[in-house]
Amino acid sequence: MSGFEAILKIRRLERECDELGLMFCQSKHGSYYGGDAVALKPKDQDSLPVYSRDAEVFLGTIEQLSEWLRGVQWARQYDRMVFGVKHDRTRERKEQDERNRQLMTMIKGEEK
Secondary structure, three states, X not given: OHHHHHHHHHHHHHHHHHHOOXXXXXXXXXXXXXXXXXXXXXXXXXXXXXXXXXXXXXXXXXXXXXXXXXXXXXHHHHHHHHHOOHHHHHHHHHHHHHHHHHHXXXXXXHHO
């Protein structure tokens, strides 16, 4: 049953990543971990405001990914506790501002 438990763990990690706007992808630098590397990148254009769509937000093993996700979730809960509910709205606003900035840069680049 250990193989089945591994599949369940991977599916749970995929769900958690999806909630954060991330998806599993092929690692560009997987040889560092002997081919067992897992990489995460934004799942679509609206997920995270990053400068490169194919940028890897995380690279590591499944165990490291599990710990990293726990850290991200803890940081978000801590932010909510310290800064209140409005912090989520503030974060969403800042992310949208970055998306808008990237869109304007793209539009201005196409007009030239």
